Amino acid sequence: MIPTLPRAGGAHLVVLRNLWVHKGGSPWTMALFSIFEPILYLLAIGVGIGGLVGDVPGVEVPYAVYVAPALLATAMMNSALEETGQSAYAKLAFDRFYHSLIVTPVTVTGAVTGEVLWGMLRALITGTGFLAVIAAFGLVQSPWILLAVPAGLLIGFAFGAASLTFTGYVRGWHDYQYMQLIMLPMFLFATTFYPVTVYPEPVQLLVEALPLYHAIELVRGLALGRLGPSLLLNAAYLIVFGTLFLTWARRRWGRLLTS
Amino acid sequence: MSEALIEATGLEKTYPARNRQGTPFRAVAGVAFRVHRGEAFGFLGPNGAGKSSTMRMLAGVSAPTAGTLRILGLDPVADGRRVRARLGVVPQDDSLDTQLTVEENLLVYGLYFGLSRRAVRTKAGELLAFARLEDKAGERVENLSGGMRRRLTIARALINDPEILLLDEPTTGLDPQARHVLWERLFRLKQDGVTLILTTHYMDEAEQLCDRLVVMDKGLIADGGSPRELIERHVTREVLELRFPPGEHEKIGRELGEQVEVLPDRLLWYADDGEQALARATELGIRPLTALVRRAGLEDVFLRLTGRSLTD
Amino acid sequence: MTGGGQVMAFRALAYWLMRYRRTWQGTIVVSVANPILFLLAIGAGLGTLVQEPVEGASYLAFFAPGLLAAAALQNAFVEGGFVVNSALRRERIYPTAAATPLEPGEIFAGHLIFITLRLFISAGAFVVAMALFGLIESVAVGVVITLAATLTGLAFATPLAAWAVTARDISQINTVFRFVVMPLYLFSGTFFSIAQLPEPLETLARITPLWHGVDLCRTLALGTASLGPSLVHAGYLAGLAIAGALIGRVTFRRSLHA
Numbered sequence: 066m067i068p069t070l071p072r073a074g075g076a077h078l079v080v081l082r083n084l085w086v087h088k089g090g091s092p093w094t095m096a097l098f099s100i101f102e103p104i105l106y107l108l109a110i111g112v113g114i115g116g117l118v119g120d121v122p123g124v125e126v127p128y129a130v131y132v133a134p135a136l137l138a139t140a141m142m143n144s145a146l147e148e149t150g151q152s153a154y155a156k157l158a159f160d161r162f163y164h165s166l167i168v169t170p171v172t173v174t175g176a177v178t179g180e181v182l183w184g185m186l187r188a189l190i191t192g193t194g195f196l197a198v199i200a201a202f203g204l205v206q207s208p209w210i211l212l213a214v215p216a217g218l219l220i221g222f223a224f225g226a227a228s229l230t231f232t233g234y235v236r237g238w239h240d241y242q243y244m245q246l247i248m249l250p251m252f253l254f255a256t257t258f259y260p261v262t263v264y265p266e267p268v269q270l271l272v273e274a275l276p277l278y279h280a281i282e283l284v285r286g287l288a289l290g291r292l293g294p295s296l297l298l299n300a301a302y303l304i305v306f307g308t309l310f311l312t313w314a315r316r317r318w319g320r321l322l323t324s
Numbered sequence: 325m326s327e328a329l330i331e332a333t334g335l336e337k338t339y340p341a342r343n344r345q346g347t348p349f350r351a352v353a354g355v356a357f358r359v360h361r362g363e364a365f366g367f368l369g370p371n372g373a374g375k376s377s378t379m380r381m382l383a384g385v386s387a388p389t390a391g392t393l394r395i396l397g398l399d400p401v402a403d404g405r406r407v408r409a410r411l412g413v414v415p416q417d418d419s420l421d422t423q424l425t426v427e428e429n430l431l432v433y434g435l436y437f438g439l440s441r442r443a444v445r446t447k448a449g450e451l452l453a454f455a456r457l458e459d460k461a462g463e464r465v466e467n468l469s470g471g472m473r474r475r476l477t478i479a480r481a482l483i484n485d486p487e488i489l490l491l492d493e494p495t496t497g498l499d500p501q502a503r504h505v506l507w508e509r510l511f512r513l514k515q516d517g518v519t520l521i522l523t524t525h526y527m528d529e530a531e532q533l534c535d536r537l538v539v540m541d542k543g544l545i546a547d548g549g550s551p552r553e554l555i556e557r558h559v560t561r562e563v564l565e566l567r568f569p570p571g572e573h574e575k576i577g578r579e580l581g582e583q584v585e586v587l588p589d590r591l592l593w594y595a596d597d598g599e600q601a602l603a604r605a606t607e608l609g610i611r612p613l614t615a616l617v618r619r620a621g622l623e624d625v626f627l628r629l630t631g632r633s634l635t636d
Numbered sequence: 637m638t639g640g641g642q643v644m645a646f647r648a649l650a651y652w653l654m655r656y657r658r659t660w661q662g663t664i665v666v667s668v669a670n671p672i673l674f675l676l677a678i679g680a681g682l683g684t685l686v687q688e689p690v691e692g693a694s695y696l697a698f699f700a701p702g703l704l705a706a707a708a709l710q711n712a713f714v715e716g717g718f719v720v721n722s723a724l725r726r727e728r729i730y731p732t733a734a735a736t737p738l739e740p741g742e743i744f745a746g747h748l749i750f751i752t753l754r755l756f757i758s759a760g761a762f763v764v765a766m767a768l769f770g771l772i773e774s775v776a777v778g779v780v781i782t783l784a785a786t787l788t789g790l791a792f793a794t795p796l797a798a799w800a801v802t803a804r805d806i807s808q809i810n811t812v813f814r815f816v817v818m819p820l821y822l823f824s825g826t827f828f829s830i831a832q833l834p835e836p837l838e839t840l841a842r843i844t845p846l847w848h849g850v851d852l853c854r855t856l857a858l859g860t861a862s863l864g865p866s867l868v869h870a871g872y873l874a875g876l877a878i879a880g881a882l883i884g885r886v887t888f889r890r891s892l893h894a
Binding site (some may be wrong): 070071075078081082091159160161162164165167168169170171172188308322323324 | 340341342383384385386387404406408411413415417419420421422423424428431432433435436437566586634
């Protein structure tokens with residue numbers, strides 16, 4: 066039994082370990098978890114807010130159809146954030162999981178990449194569940210929506226890497242409230258509920274700089290079948306954003322674990 | 325002399341200042357040692373002596389600031405992964421995966437080493453038996469006692485059949501019975517040819533387990549050798565321990581001369597024949613509250629070498 | 637000895653206050669900034685899209701007090717659910733305190749006082765944010781609404797704490813958040829009037845404690861409150877808070893002196 070060195074720094078092994086932890090829980094609980102929230106949101110939008118707003122300028126589809134892709138993008142983002150945020154922090158600070166990981170052939174790069182991959186995988190599961198709900202509610206407009214979930218992997222990548230970087234600087238649970246301080250307004254402003262055109266010009270520019278804006282535009286464009294070169298721009302934004310943060314996370318976690 | 329698995333010369337570790345006002349902290353200030361295959365090698369010293377920093381460098385997760393370090397003939401910085409593949413590490417805090425069961429802890433850890441699932445399953449079974457945890461295989465880690473956790477951590481570190489096992493304070497915080505169980509397991513590993521490297525601030529542990537050890541203090545090695553060599557070199561065969569009412573130790577110690585070490589709670593009189601020393605004390609008119617003659621040990625070596633007791 | 641019990645509870649409170657000293661600046665910033673941004677986004681976005689008045693008010697005026705009550709629920713969940721369980725399991729603050737002369741009931745009481753304080757501060761910060769948007773008539777109204785939101789939070793915090801101290805781990809707390817707190821948050825009249833819900837659901841929403849909190853805060857803010865319904869709301873919420881506190885005394889004893 067000669068140990069062989071795992072490839073890619075062992076990133077896939079970190080994913081495997083995380084899968085293992087969830088193996089105990091029945092798989093349908095995980096699915097239920099990921100589907101329950103979207104159902105609630107869609108209901109609240111469809112019955113409640115949709116009833117209030119009536120016609121939205123710049124939106125030619127039923128309101129629920131317009132909002133659903135934004136909720137899909139946000140749900141996928143949140144799944145990735147959960148895993149790379151507080152969950153990773155608990156493993157770092159309380160279980161000292163990463164400390165015992167890096168004395169094996171798994172490297173810091175492997176650990177960081179693995180956690181981001183895992184966040185993407187969770188985003189994928191959530192996205193798939195959400196898509197099923199959107200279909201069940203009859204909110205599908207275009208077959209291109211099938212590509213919205215794979216595209217959402219970029220969302221998991223971008224936000225997973227950013228939140229893992231943040232976790233590397235966290236001093237205690239309470240620091241996550243600062244993350245919430247960024248996330249909540251971003252959720253509200255990033256064209257989740259209405260097009261960016263309702264804002265005055267300078268605010269529009271600000272909104273267009275937000276990563277969630279690009280996440281939502283990408284998913285919405287595919288879901289509504291409005292294809293165009295701007296989607297590539299959205300995707301490129303997320304890739305660059307994620308890559309920068311992945312590099313940063315790698316450096317920070319390297320200092321944390323191997324100084 | 326058998327092959328050297330670990331060779332360190334002029335090894336240093338300095339941590340950068342935490343903030344602008346702070347000063348860099350030199351935890352290891354230039355140490356040299358060699359560890360040979362099959363031996364049990366110990367770092368003995370009080371908290372803050374630089375033992376744990378040295379161990380982290382040996383584990384390939386902390387780059388030396390200066391000096392050279394070869395482990396298994398490799399550079400642990402450039403070849404970190406290949407070195408770590410052949411090491412087993414038992415950290416001071418167990419850092420077991422609390423989200424997994426006892427057996428799963430072993431299985432997942434084995435996969436990190438690139439072992440096949442089949443191999444890791446067989447090995448995990450053997451190690452559960454070794455750690456005497458067969459009937460706890462499906463238990464959550466939280467429900468284990470301290471001794472069981474430590475045995476599991478050691479079993480985990482053995483999953484890749486390491487050539488070198490690094491143990492940082494292996495029995496700190498365990499009750500006497502659990503310590504003896506653990507020592508017996510470690511002794512068996514040594515007989516199977518595993519090279520053991522451990523840090524401890526317990527004398528009895530060092531005497532029980534180590535073929536050779538170095539005494540560390542303030543980031544430096546004060547001396548090294550087998551426990552017996554160290555005792556012969558630095559202390560007499562026996563020690564007479566004398567206790568007096570609080571406050572009198574200093575004064576009486578000065579009267580008795582330099583064969584005597586003054587501790588806060590007692591005097592240690594180093595002599596080849598303790599009974600004879602006690603007789604002399606009585607002749608001098610000294611009336612201790614209690615008097616005890618014992619054999620000299622590593623605690624005394626440390627005291628003579630550094631002028632401080634280990635538990636400071 | 638009740639007098640002794642109170643003093644002991646203050647010792648437990650002292651711990652939480654000491655801990656809070658390190659983080660309070662941050663929490664105040666967050667407590668004020670969050671509602672400001674929320675109200676800004678709704679005011680500038682959704683508010684402009686909703687042309688018809690809702691329950692006789694502009695969308696922003698309708699929404700803000702509802703969100704105040706919902707935010708109290710959220711804070712109650714964090715402080716009474718998450719923190720309580722963490723204090724028992726992960727950080728072992730309760731077991732440490734239980735090894736001193738403090739009784740479980742006193743540990744609970746001390747923490748509850750702190751939670752009340754936190755809820756009050758957060759609600760106050762929210763009301764200040766509302767005032768910046770011209771949604772608060774007078775200082776007196778502001779104070780009353782702050783108290784109403786604090787009571788709403790307490791109605792959730794004590795039962796949650798009573799249960800969280802028995803929960804095995806954080807994942808159970810998260811489950812409750814997802815399946816209990818989220819539905820309440822979305823369907824208790826925060827974002828839209830429950831009159832828009834189909835019949836059986838509307839009645840269901842009317843029974844939920846959050847709706848009582850939302851309606852209490854909203855009618856007070858809009859100046860449409862009348863004594864009878866307000867007393868019913870407040871009585872219902874207070875009843876829950878007291879019931880939670882009584883049950884908590886038992887569950888805290890069971891888990892800390894098990």
